[in-house]
Each structure stands twice: as C-alpha cells, then as structure tokens.
Amino acid sequence: xxHTSRLPRMTAVAALLAVSFAAQADQWQDMVQRKELKCxxxxxxxxxxAPDPKTREMVGFDVDMCNAIAKHLGxxxxxxxxSVEARVPEVKMGRVDLTVANLxxxxxxxxQIQFSxxxxxxxxMLAVKASDPGTTKADFKGKRLSSTKGxxxxxxxxxxxxxxxxxxxxxxxxxxxxxxxxxGVVANTMTITKLxxxxxxxxxxxxxxxxxxxxxxxGVGMKKDEPVxxxxxxxxxxxxxxxxxIDQIWAKWIGPNTEFKLxxxxxxxxxxxxxxxxxx
Numbered sequence: 001x002x003h004t005s006r007l008p009r010m011t012a013v014a015a016l017l018a019v020s021f022a023a024q025a026d027q028w029q030d031m032v033q034r035k036e037l038k039c040x041x042x043x044x045x046x047x048x049x050a051p052d053p054k055t056r057e058m059v060g061f062d063v064d065m066c067n068a069i070a071k072h073l074g075x076x077x078x079x080x081x082x083s084v085e086a087r088v089p090e091v092k093m094g095r096v097d098l099t100v101a102n103l104x105x106x107x108x109x110x111x112q113i114q115f116s117x118x119x120x121x122x123x124x125m126l127a128v129k130a131s132d133p134g135t136t137k138a139d140f141k142g143k144r145l146s147s148t149k150g151x152x153x154x155x156x157x158x159x160x161x162x163x164x165x166x167x168x169x170x171x172x173x174x175x176x177x178x179x180x181x182x183x184g185v186v187a188n189t190m191t192i193t194k195l196x197x198x199x200x201x202x203x204x205x206x207x208x209x210x211x212x213x214x215x216x217x218x219g220v221g222m223k224k225d226e227p228v229x230x231x232x233x234x235x236x237x238x239x240x241x242x243x244x245x246i247d248q249i250w251a252k253w254i255g256p257n258t259e260f261k262l263x264x265x266x267x268x269x270x271x272x273x274x275x276x277x278x279x280x
Contacts, residue, residue, distance in 0.1 A: 028228040031097055036078050039066035040096035043081035045170060047190060047253040047260065048102050061253040062100045065119075068245050069098070069220070072236035083168065085150030088112055091221050098233065102188060104152045104216035105271060106279040114224050116233045117270050118217035119246055124156040125192040126213055128184035129177065130205040137211045146173040146182035153186040155279050156213035170195075178203045186213055190260040197259060215276050234268075241268040 031037060041049035041062040049060040058079045070077035080096050091099045092112050104122060105115045126137060126145065134140055141161040147153035149166035157164040165182045167173045174195050176182040185195065185206075192208050199206040220233055240246050247264060254260040 027094070027097065027223060027226045028232060031073075031075060031229075035075055037066070037070040037073060037075040037098065038080055038096045039070065039077050040080045040082045040087060040090050040099040040101060041066060042087075042101045043083060045084075045102075045191070046194075047258070049079070049081065061249060062102065064249045064252070065100050065246075066098070068240055068249065069100070069233065069236050072239055073232055084148045088221065091223060094223055097222065097229070099221035101221075102218055103221045104218055104279065106152060106155065106216075108280060109221070112224070113221045114226070114230055115271065116220035116222070116230065116237055117268050118219045118266070118274065119237055119241070119268050120218050120250075120264060120266050121274075121276070122216050122218050123189050123212040124153050124186055124214045124216065125189050126184050126186050126209040126211075127177070127192045127196050127199075127206040128209065130199075130207040132183065132207070135209065135211075137209060137213055140184060140209075143184070144182040145184045145186050146176040147186045148173055151187075152214070152216055152279055153188075157186055159279070160213060174198075177206065184209075190254050190262065193260050214279060216279060217271060217274055217276060219271070237268045 041058065041060070044050045047060050048062040049058055051057070052059045058081060063079055066077045066079060082090055082099070082101065087099045087101050087103055088109055090096045102122065105118065126140065128134060128140070137160050143162050144165050145157045145162045146165045146167060147157055148170055149168060154164045154166055165176055167176065170187055170191055173185045173187070177185050196206045196208050222229055222233065250264045251257065254262045256263060
C-alpha cells in the first residue's frame with residue numbers, strides 16, 4: 001500500500017534540490033539577464049591587459065580572450081582592471097564573473113575559487129644581472145628576489161628557498177634589481193623576456209636563467225559551486241581552440257612574430273589530465 005504521508009517529504013526534497021540547483025545556476029542566469037560578462041583582467045600588465053596609450057581602452061591577450069569567451073556565450077564583455085592580488089578575491093565575492101589574468105592554478109586558489117580547463121602552461125622565469133655568475137635557480141637559494149605581491153612568482157621564490165621582495169607592479173620589481181635591492185626578478189616568460197630586452201638599452205643589462213622556477217597551468221577563474229558557468233566556459237574554450245581563435249590571439253600578442261617569440265604547444269586540456277607540481 002502506498003502511504004501518502006511520504007509525498008510531502010518527497011516534495012520537500014525535490015523542492016530543496018530545485019532551490020539548490022537554482023542557487024548554483026544563479027550567476028549564469030544573472031549574466032544572461034544582463035547580457036554581460038564582467039571579466040576581470042590585469043590593470044596594467046602588458047601584453048596581457050593594459051590601457052592603450054592612444055585610446056586608453058584596455059587591450060591585450062587577456063582582453064581578447066575575455067571578448068572571445070563572451071562572444072561564445074552570447075554576451076558582451078565588460079572589462080574590469082584588477083590588481084594582481086585582487087584577481088581571486090574579486091571573483092570569489094562575485095564582483096566579476098570571470099578572472100582572465102594569466103591566473104595559475106594553485107592549491108590555495110583552488111580552495112577559494114574554481115578553474116576552467118587550462119588553455120596553456122606558463123613558466124615562471126628568473127632574470128638576474130648579466131654579470132651574475134649564477135646559471136641555475138639553485139644558485140639563487142637564500143638570495144633576495146623581487147616579484148609582484150600575491151603572485152605565483154612570489155610563491156615560486158619561496159619554493160626555491162629564496163627571499164621574496166614584493167611590489168605592487170612588475171616595473172617596481174624590475175627596478176629593485178637595477179637599484180640593488182634584489183639580485184633578480186621573477187615573472188612569467190613573456191614579462192621576463194620583455195624586461196631582459198628592455199635592459200639592453202637602459203640601465204644594467206639582465207639575463208634570463210634558462211631553468212624555469214615553476215611550471216603552472218593557466219585557466220579562467222570563477223566562483224565556486226557554479227557548475228553551469230564552469231561547463232559553459234569550458235565548452236567556450238574548447239570551441240575557441242578548435243576554431244583556432246586562441247592560436248590567433250596568441251600569435252597577435254605573444255607569438256613567434258612578437259618580441260616574446262612564444263610558441264603555443266598545448267591545447268585546452270582538463271586539469272585532471274595534466275601532470276605538474278602543484279603550487280601551495
């Protein structure tokens with residue numbers, strides 16, 4: 001015999017599940033309603049995102065990525081410039097929908113926000129004075145190395161057993177080496193390549209240590225417990241990859257014909273399929 005007394009309980013459970021799913025899908029629904037993707041990028045870290053000197057409009061690799069993702073989602077991108085250390089808190093608090101700012105997956109970040117499938121593997125590199133006898137990262141253990149505050153560059157310095165000297169921007173971290181406040185500067189490959197080139201015509205010349213400080217998967221950051229948004233972003237990245245859009249954006253800003261001369265070797269790959277040393 002079927003007991004009708006079970007109905008209210010089953011209905012209540014179904015209602016709770018519906019509410020739970022609605023709460024999870026809220027952010028995506030909000031974005032659809034406002035027809036806008038709030039995309040956080042760096043405030044001034046070329047070639048990723050920086051104001052164009054002539055138009056003052058934000059331009060760069062990450063800006064183009066934001067616009068391409070928004071287009072695939074049927075939305076318009078609204079670019080929000082963020083400081084390096086604000087990239088995770090702003091998305092965590094929901095002030096931006098996504099953070100596309102050379103954001104590396106780390107253990108602590110993975111506990112605070114969720115990441116899309118990575119669209120490339122970055123390397124943290126070290127530049128020191130060209131006259132420095134050091135040739136490997138081990139040679140700089142215990143030495144003072146500068147970086148931007150709250151970055152994976154800072155983490156990699158600590159992991160190397162070196163002493164981090166941190167600043168709000170890369171320019172200040174670079175000047176610290178020029179002013180003998182640190183023996184080297186750590187940043188991503190593109191930034192270090194640019195700083196080394198810059199040093200050849202102004203100030204003390206630098207060299208890049210060939211030994212990477214760390215390898216790190218770069219993905220799109222978003223609020224936790226938003227499975228709909230995560231699935232939509234991952235699908236957009238895979239579609240962009242298959243259409244060659246990511247390769248085009250790469251070629252434009254950091255590819256072989258730019259000063260950075262970087263070749264994109266990876267495709268969009270699920271995190272679980274990658275083997276790498278997870279940063280703390």
